[in-house]
Amino acid sequence: MIVVMSLIEALSGVTQGYLNPILPALGPVLDIDAPTISGIFLISMVSFAVLTPIISRLGDRFGYRLVLRISTVVVVAGVLLMALVPTLLTISIGVVMLTCVVGFMPMMMGILRVTSPSDTRRGVSAMIGTLMIMLGLGGLLAGVAGANDPLKGFWIGVPFALLALVMTFFLPDAGVPNRTPVAVLPMICCSLGLVGLLTALSMGPDWGWLDAKTLLVGMLGLALLACWTRIDSRAEKQFINLRLLAIPRVRQISVSTFLFAFSASYFGINGIFLHSDPAVTGYGFGLSPLAMSAILALASVLSLASALVTTRAMARFGESKTLMLAGLVLAAGFATMALGHQSMTGYCIGFALVCAGIGTVQAATRALSVEGVPLEETASAAGLNELALSVGIAVGAALSKMLASTFASGGYISMTGIMSIWAVMAASAVAAALLSRSYTSVTNSQLASEVKA
Structure with missing residues (x-):
């Protein structure tokens, strides 16, 4: 299976x-x-x-x-x-x-x-x-x-x-x-709210963060999301059971997923860095799209390996230590790229660490996101975690674009901008690692008492 x-x-x-x-x-x-x-x-x-x-x-x-x-x-x-x-x-x-x-x-x-x-x-x-x-x-x-x-x-x-x-x-x-009908009103509020918020985050660097379109679309999105949370937290017929977030493990994993996903949004900047001509921008290696795809494919092997050993790591060292280690490896990858960015070898080592960390956190957070919820809410809890992942990537990509435009020079991202992005991504990974310190696994008896409460 x-x-x-x-x-x-x-x-x-x-x-x-x-x-x-x-x-x-x-x-x-x-x-x-x-x-x-x-x-x-x-x-x-x-x-x-x-x-x-x-x-x-x-x-x-x-x-x-x-x-x-x-x-x-x-x-x-x-x-x-x-x-x-x-x-x-x-x-x-x-x-x-x-x-x-x-x-x-x-x-x-x-x-x-x-x-x-x-x-x-x-x-x-x-x-x-x-x-x-x-x-x-x-x-x-x-x-x-x-x-x-x-x-x-x-x-x-x-x-x-x-x-x-x-x-x-x-x-x-x-x-x-359970064959219950879909709660249409909160579904519409949630969907349109996400459209507005993510559109504003994505287009903010192009439209301007203080532009009327950005502010209007973003505020409308936030307002609709607020309406959704208010309706779903009170109505008997819900679109998503937000009460799942009252379970400490679900809430903690959701926040950790968001922070880890924030760091994983780096992949867009990775392509820009590898493609950049060092004679023009002062950094990069001038690689072709095919060469960049080859590097990504090779690095994904480490993501595969780290994902496959995650289950054993959590069983041997515990969920908390595994998540912490993955976050620190992810942060170490950004630090290595920052220190060794002038060398293809140094940069690739850093990028490999990033991919290894991402493989572990993706496997761990997804598995843990459903362990503390009732069986009939499994897909909803997993979906809530996937939503945290999507929004985290979107927010990270938006901040990267903002830093890129802030530190643009001659139509290109300056090295200061690249360094700033690496620093922010590393800080997000460290924050996720620190948050994971207090995670504790759930037992069947604990789950039963929490569900009853």
């Missing part, structure tokens, strides 16, 4: 990885400009955040395998749409359809926890390892296939999509769906 789930999760990794080298190369092919390409990335990021709580909640209500299969069908349709009819419109629609992969992990965690709870951690580690390695491999394969024609890169996702759909028929129909 874990092997089947890993094969399904491979589609999630490929679809998230293969867009990075393809979309920037579409300009001359489809006659679209850079702002439009950035807009497609924005659509993808917002869709990830919006669909995460929706799909997760549907899983608890209508069945994990059913919602997983429907999500997979939507992703398959999106992959085929972009491969067969690659236009600006179909690619924009396809990108949204691809973000249904956010439902894969919560649904499969729900199936694991119901059918084989003792294997949940091991299963999550395997799925995260597969996700991380396929993120790198998907980008590399797309870069190779689309070296001459970037549109050919879209075909990389087709075999993985079809394989994932077939694999959904080999999973058990686990869980007892």
Whole structure:
């Protein structure tokens, strides 16, 4: 079952990885400009955040395998749409359809926890390892296939999509769906609130942080999110059970996930640094997109390895120490890049540490996010953690863009700006590590008393 789930999760990794080298190369092919390409990335990021709580909640209500299969069908349709009819419109629609992969992990965690709870951690580690390695491999394969024609890169996702759909028929129909209707009003408030907040964070550096559009969209998003939390905390029919955050472990893991995800948002700046011409900017190595994809693919091997050993590490050293160590490794990676950025070897060592730390924190936080909740809330708790992950990445990316524009010089990010970004990312990782010091594992008796309370 874990092997089947890993094969399904491979589609999630490929679809998230293969867009990075393809979309920037579409300009001359489809006659679209850079702002439009950035807009497609924005659509993808917002869709990830919006669909995460929706799909997760549907899983608890209508069945994990059913919602997983429907999500997979939507992703398959999106992959085929972009491969067969690659236009600006179909690619924009396809990108949204691809973000249904956010439902894969919560649904499969729900199936694991119901059918084989003792294997949940091991299963999550395997799925995260597969996700991380396929993120790198998907980008590399797309870069190779689309070296001459970037549109050919879209075909990389087709075999993985079809394989994932077939694999959904080999999973058990686990869980007892409650079939309750969806709470429409809080769902709309949450979804539109996330759209407003993430749009403001993403476009703030381009529009201007004090521009009327940024302030209006951001404040409207925050207002809608406030309405959502107020409605969901009082209504009997809820979109997301926010009372889960009253459980200390869930709240602590959610905050840790946000801080770790903040650090993981560095990958966009990584591409800029590696591609920059040192003769012009004073830093970087002038690498081609294909060479950068190769580096990312190699580094993802460390993410795979660290994810796979996470379960053993938590069993041997404890959850708290494992999370702390992962945070410190992540911070050490940024520090190493800062100290050795003039050398390709030094930089790659630092980036490797970052990837290793990310593999561990992704596996650990996802597994721990569901251990302190009732069984029937598994997908919702996992979705809440995925939401913290998406928002953390968005906030980190927005702050990186703000620092990049603040310390821009001659149309390029100055070395001071790059150093500032590394410092902020390292500080976020250290904060997550310190927060993890007080984490304690949950026993069945404790869970029962907390649920009753």
